[in-house]
Amino acid sequence: MMLSGWGRYPAIACRTQVLRDTDEIGAVLAQNACLIARGNGRSYGDAALNPDKTLFMGGCDRFREFNAETGIVDCEAGMLLSDLIDVALPRGWFPPVVPGTKFVTIGGLIAADVHGKNHHRDGSFGRHVESLRLAMAGGTTVNCSRTENTEIFDATLGGMGLTGVILSAKIRMRSVASAMIDETIVRAPSLDALLALFNEHHAATYSVAWIDCLAEGEQFGRGILILGEHAAKGADAGGPRKKRAQRLSVPFELPLSPLNAWSIKLFNELYYRAQKPGARLSHYDDFFFPLDAVANWNRIYGRRGFIQYQCVIGGGQSEQGLRRILELVRDMRLGSFLAVLKKLGPGNRFLSFPMEGYTVTLDFPVSSATMDGLKKLDAVLAEYRGRIYLAKDARAPRELVEQGYPDIEAFRKLRRTIDPDRRFRSALSDRLDL
Numbered sequence: 001m002m003l004s005g006w007g008r009y010p011a012i013a014c015r016t017q018v019l020r021d022t023d024e025i026g027a028v029l030a031q032n033a034c035l036i037a038r039g040n041g042r043s044y045g046d047a048a049l050n051p052d053k054t055l056f057m058g059g060c061d062r063f064r065e066f067n068a069e070t071g072i073v074d075c076e077a078g079m080l081l082s083d084l085i086d087v088a089l090p091r092g093w094f095p096p097v098v099p100g101t102k103f104v105t106i107g108g109l110i111a112a113d114v115h116g117k118n119h120h121r122d123g124s125f126g127r128h129v130e131s132l133r134l135a136m137a138g139g140t141t142v143n144c145s146r147t148e149n150t151e152i153f154d155a156t157l158g159g160m161g162l163t164g165v166i167l168s169a170k171i172r173m174r175s176v177a178s179a180m181i182d183e184t185i186v187r188a189p190s191l192d193a194l195l196a197l198f199n200e201h202h203a204a205t206y207s208v209a210w211i212d213c214l215a216e217g218e219q220f221g222r223g224i225l226i227l228g229e230h231a232a233k234g235a236d237a238g239g240p241r242k243k244r245a246q247r248l249s250v251p252f253e254l255p256l257s258p259l260n261a262w263s264i265k266l267f268n269e270l271y272y273r274a275q276k277p278g279a280r281l282s283h284y285d286d287f288f289f290p291l292d293a294v295a296n297w298n299r300i301y302g303r304r305g306f307i308q309y310q311c312v313i314g315g316g317q318s319e320q321g322l323r324r325i326l327e328l329v330r331d332m333r334l335g336s337f338l339a340v341l342k343k344l345g346p347g348n349r350f351l352s353f354p355m356e357g358y359t360v361t362l363d364f365p366v367s368s369a370t371m372d373g374l375k376k377l378d379a380v381l382a383e384y385r386g387r388i389y390l391a392k393d394a395r396a397p398r399e400l401v402e403q404g405y406p407d408i409e410a411f412r413k414l415r416r417t418i419d420p421d422r423r424f425r426s427a428l429s430d431r432l433d434l
């Protein structure tokens with residue numbers, strides 16, 4: 001079947017199979033020379049695509065154990081984050097790190113070592129994984145943790161499925177008193193103001209900013225900073241609010257994207273004005289997963305799909321590099337429907353994406369102009385020794401990725417030891433020779 005990531009680019013014909021029981025993994029490995037595990041396909045590019053065999057993990061979505069006293073959950077890797085929340089929250093527990101969608105699997109969260117709005121305080125998802133069970137190239141299944149098979153454990157966090165198939169994991173959840181979030185919205189009239197606000201609110205548990213990429217002059221880099229804390233007990237008095245249904249849907253793909261510099265400029269102006277500064281109580285769905293309210297929103301970018309360009313620039317040059325990237329985006333007028341800024345804390349080893357500094361996320365409809373523009377962004381990123389997020393990537397040049405991930409050779413060396421025949425492969429790993 002034709003498969004793609006969430007960006008719908010590239011689409012590749014893949015042989016597929018559904019793993020229904022983790023006990024079947026030995027037989028699957030015996031029957032297939034190479035494969036890649038696929039969670040819920042929410043990575044944007046080519047990380048979960050293998051033409052020879054793409055193994056769907058969604059059939060393995062059971063709880064193995066849930067200790068409601070300690071908040072340690074042991075579940076299969078194909079479990080959706082949304083299902084985990086549905087079971088854990090009524091018992092007073094919430095996932096320690098969540099991305100901008102709840103329609104991802106536990107395996108996908110680990111393999112991309114996902115970061116949330118609290119990375120500066122709580123690190124990435126991997127930090128909260130106590131242990132995991134990994135099916136390896138030789139057909140054996142091993143336990144990995146910070147005390148057992150530690151190299152393989154570290155390489156699996158952010159390893160994009162290339163160390164093996166994650167079958168299940170034990171995760172330490174966060175204790176919460178309600179389903180609500182105390183949210184604060186602060187408007188920043190310029191990039192300088194926005195960066196100052198990030199520093200001022202460093203102690204906030206959750207922080208993220210939206211940036212108007214097309215604003216010019218003194219308004220360049222203006223944005224909205226969104227802060228959040230888990231609300232105290234009783235915030236959802238009257239009973240926890242009902243789960244939000246997906247009210248809106250983009251029913252079919254549009255032949256061409258309606259998004260262009262003018263429509264985005266209008267949207268940004270309206271959005272900037274609509275965000276009323278101040279405090280409010282928000283349901284976790286609205287705070288963490290606003291895009292999930294619109295089913296299939298990825299279709300809005302048209303038949304050719306879109307590229308999400310997410311990079312991080314670390315060290316003392318983070319602010320300067322971010323400014324250069326945003327100036328280029330403004331000048332190229334490719335627009336970006338979604339421009340999100342986060343401040344990350346220190347990261348993990350190997351291919352895990354986060355490192356201390358600002359990360360910016362930009363969406364561009366696929367076109368030849370976009371591809372040319374992205375090469376210019378790559379050049380700036382290379383200058384600042386920045387890093388591309390592999391879970392979003394569909395086209396980055398190998399040299400840029402190699403430069404951004406200093407541990408890449410160590411990862412390749414470990415791969416040669418544990419998977420000498422390269423049985424775990426994806427379109428991404430072939431493209432980047434991982």
Ligand SMILES: Cc1cc2nc3c(=O)[nH]c(=O)nc-3n(C[C@H](O)[C@H](O)[C@H](O)COP(=O)(O)OP(=O)(O)OC[C@H]3O[C@@H](n4cnc5c(N)ncnc54)[C@H](O)[C@@H]3O)c2cc1C
Binds near residue numbers: 044106165391
């Ligand atoms: C709207 C939206 C918002 C997002 N926001 C964020 C964010 O804030 N922060 C962030 O970090 N990411 C974010 N992401 C990216 C997303 O969290 C990651 O790409 C995540 O990996 C997707 O999980 P999945 O289950 O869909 O995995 P897939 O996309 O199917 O696979 C992703 C990778 O995980 C591997 N994998 C999946 N399951 C297994 C397994 N069982 N064993 C081994 N490898 C496996 C695949 O091989 C692949 O390399 C966002 C994505 C979307 C669509």
